[in-house]
Amino acid sequence: MNDKTVNQKAWLLVLPVLALVAFSAVIPLMTVVNYSVQDTFGNNQFFPAGLEWFEELLASDRMWNALGRQVAFSAIILAIEVPLGVFIALNMPKRGAWASVCLVLMSLPLLIPWNVVGTIWQIFGRVDIGLLGATLAELGIDYNYTQDFYAAWATVIVMDVWHWTSLVALLGYAGLQSIPDAYYQAAKIDQASRWAVFRYIELPKMSGVLMIAILLRFMDSFMIYTEPFVVTGGGPGNDTTFLSIDLVKMALGQFDLGPAAAFSLMYFLVILLVSWVFYTVMTTMDAREGRK
Amino acid sequence: MAKITLDNLAHSYLANPKGPEDYALQQLDHDWADGEAYALLGASGCGKSTLLNIISGLLRPSQGRILFDGVDVTDAPTAARNIAQVFQFPVVYDTMTVRENLAFPLRNRGADPAYIAERVASIAAMIGMEATLDRKARGLTADAKQKISLGRGMVREDVNALLFDEPLTVIDPQMKWELRTQLKSLHHDFGHTMIYVTHDQTEALTFADKVVVMHEGRVVQIGTPEALFETPAHTFVGYFIGSPGMNLLPAEIEGTTARVPGGTVQLGAAYPGLQGKVEIGVRPEYARLLPDDGSGAGLPARIRRVEDVGRHKIVRAEIDGPSGPLPVNVVAPEGAGVGLDQTRLHFDPARINVYADDWRVEGAAA
Numbered sequence: 083m084n085d086k087t088v089n090q091k092a093w094l095l096v097l098p099v100l101a102l103v104a105f106s107a108v109i110p111l112m113t114v115v116n117y118s119v120q121d122t123f124g125n126n127q128f129f130p131a132g133l134e135w136f137e138e139l140l141a142s143d144r145m146w147n148a149l150g151r152q153v154a155f156s157a158i159i160l161a162i163e164v165p166l167g168v169f170i171a172l173n174m175p176k177r178g179a180w181a182s183v184c185l186v187l188m189s190l191p192l193l194i195p196w197n198v199v200g201t202i203w204q205i206f207g208r209v210d211i212g213l214l215g216a217t218l219a220e221l222g223i224d225y226n227y228t229q230d231f232y233a234a235w236a237t238v239i240v241m242d243v244w245h246w247t248s249l250v251a252l253l254g255y256a257g258l259q260s261i262p263d264a265y266y267q268a269a270k271i272d273q274a275s276r277w278a279v280f281r282y283i284e285l286p287k288m289s290g291v292l293m294i295a296i297l298l299r300f301m302d303s304f305m306i307y308t309e310p311f312v313v314t315g316g317g318p319g320n321d322t323t324f325l326s327i328d329l330v331k332m333a334l335g336q337f338d339l340g341p342a343a344a345f346s347l348m349y350f351l352v353i354l355l356v357s358w359v360f361y362t363v364m365t366t367m368d369a370r371e372g373r374k
Numbered sequence: 375m376a377k378i379t380l381d382n383l384a385h386s387y388l389a390n391p392k393g394p395e396d397y398a399l400q401q402l403d404h405d406w407a408d409g410e411a412y413a414l415l416g417a418s419g420c421g422k423s424t425l426l427n428i429i430s431g432l433l434r435p436s437q438g439r440i441l442f443d444g445v446d447v448t449d450a451p452t453a454a455r456n457i458a459q460v461f462q463f464p465v466v467y468d469t470m471t472v473r474e475n476l477a478f479p480l481r482n483r484g485a486d487p488a489y490i491a492e493r494v495a496s497i498a499a500m501i502g503m504e505a506t507l508d509r510k511a512r513g514l515t516a517d518a519k520q521k522i523s524l525g526r527g528m529v530r531e532d533v534n535a536l537l538f539d540e541p542l543t544v545i546d547p548q549m550k551w552e553l554r555t556q557l558k559s560l561h562h563d564f565g566h567t568m569i570y571v572t573h574d575q576t577e578a579l580t581f582a583d584k585v586v587v588m589h590e591g592r593v594v595q596i597g598t599p600e601a602l603f604e605t606p607a608h609t610f611v612g613y614f615i616g617s618p619g620m621n622l623l624p625a626e627i628e629g630t631t632a633r634v635p636g637g638t639v640q641l642g643a644a645y646p647g648l649q650g651k652v653e654i655g656v657r658p659e660y661a662r663l664l665p666d667d668g669s670g671a672g673l674p675a676r677i678r679r680v681e682d683v684g685r686h687k688i689v690r691a692e693i694d695g696p697s698g699p700l701p702v703n704v705v706a707p708e709g710a711g712v713g714l715d716q717t718r719l720h721f722d723p724a725r726i727n728v729y730a731d732d733w734r735v736e737g738a739a740a
Contacts, residue, residue: 268465270452272479
């Protein structure tokens with residue numbers, strides 16, 4: 083097997099990449115690691131704290147509650163955006179002028195910066211001057227995202243769906259466009275029902291891009307900060323305080339560098355772990371299907 | 375199984391066709407007899423696939439009617455026509471197993487499970503995929519996938535017609551022979567009406583009882599392989615069928631003699647009243663090159679090149695025309711010598727076809 087020439091000088095060729103990665107990722111990350119195992123009373127004097135911050139964090143309700151809210155949020159928006167995006171993709175025109183119009187309209191929300199989206203919804207939902215908030219108030223529906231738990235969650239979720247469903251729809255649409263006409267013709271000849279066409283032709287062809295869409299939407303929603311921060315500021319109370327918002331409160335609001343660093347590391351590891359599990363499941367599923 | 379009638383059919387992909395050049399399919403009347411195997415042969419873009427899609431109902435003709443056993447189905451959707459079609463590139467349902475793929479058309483029609491199992495087993499035996507029935511279709515090779523497509527097309531016994539749109543394009547040459555033979559024996563056993571689109575003459579001639587040759591949206595000849603070879607109705611048929619194709623020489627005809635560049639040629643019949651551009655066509659198989667015997671018989675010719683294709687040799691020769699040399703091909707049978715001393719070109723008079731404006735003219739007894 084090992085018929086390749088061994089030449090230790092080859093390590094030299096790896097060095098530039100190693101240096102680049104060290105400066106761009108490893109060293110900044112190590113400063114966070116550094117903070118997470120030290121304590122300070124100010125004056126730039128640090129002393130080792132061991133794993134104290136981690137233990138404290140794991141024992142704190144605050145972190146677990148934020149994590150719970152975060153998981154719930156990601157699960158809800160995935161459960162809405164993926165089926166809705168697929169549904170939209172299936173109903174977009176395949177060719178002609180309307181196809182381009184739809185594509186442009188669908189991409190518009192994706193082009194709007196996060197805090198602008200937050201601002202739009204913050205105003206849109208206001209009970210006094212917002213179109214949505216005022217209308218709901220006129221209709222006698224009790225809606226106030228600054229005070230009510232359900233209203234705050236509904237606003238944040240609808241906002242995310244509004245902002246990001248297009249991404250799923252566009253990726254799904256790209257998957258659908260790659261299906262040759264012959265498949266649909268063959269399905270007609272085989273007298274397949276509309277459901278069977280979706281289940282056996284469209285869904286399998288879309289599954290690859292949908293996996294990417296789910297992964298992207300998961301990671302993005304798990305890291306969400308700006309939009310809920312602009313709209314609800316994490317409130318009412320801590321009801322929409324997701325992990326990022328909590329982390330910023332801890333690091334910048336309270337300037338608890340040690341716990342914040344420990345929090346960051348665990349946050350990072352959770353995302354890495356979930357993405358890794360997701361990726362592994364995805365690839366092994368693919369490989370098994372191919373082999374079987 | 376049904377007789378398929380094309381009544382006054384024509385199709386244009388344009389909304390408002392102005393002239394004949396706008397039509398992908400020129401006006402056509404034809405009966406596809408029940409239980410016959412047809413091949414639809416022509417170069418790419420001649421309208422073969424258009425015609426096939428009209429029959430299967432994937433395309434609505436812009437003019438005319440289509441009837442199955444006398445019933446007008448012009449506006450009937452594909453599903454209602456009960457036909458099977460196999461496409462050029464394999465269409466399989468990736469996430470299903472081979473077995474589920476084969477059973478799919480039957481299942482969609484709500485057939486009895488026992489019957490489905492029996493049909494799938496016999497089709498699997500026919501396409502030689504019994505061992506892979508429980509594998510997912512996704513990981514299979516292109517040939518295997520196309521065999522599944524063929525199998526799915528043939529799994530229903532009650533179809534009105536089986537349509538094939540160049541189904542063997544992606545299959546290895548070896549396998550092509552085998553599958554073609556199987557299709558043929560299937561036709562023999564079950565007597566489905568089959569229409570097989572191809573641009574490969576060998577495929578068409580070996581598969582079909584009758585070959586329909588299309589050229590520029592028009593059906594130029596419908597006939598047995600033999601008729602296409604011996605009496606091509608149009609110069610395109612002469613050129614397209616045979617390898618190499620028919621030799622065509624411009625001619626002026628008087629009585630039973632044709633004056634061609636370089637001399638005269640004796641014909642087997644007389645052709646009074648010819649009009650337009652007149653040509654004679656001779657298959658390379660019916661032409662011979664002989665040494666000059668001094669009698670002046672035959673046309674003066676020069677050999678340019680000889681291609682040895684195994685059983686016979688193809689001699690590329692030329693004769694002098696009014697505006698430069700005219701190429702002529704001759705097939706020298708096995709064992710016949712070829713030499714530069716062979717300078718006279720002879721044609722078999724009974725095998726010469728005469729064309730006026732590209733269409734064959736029937737000779738009158740001399």
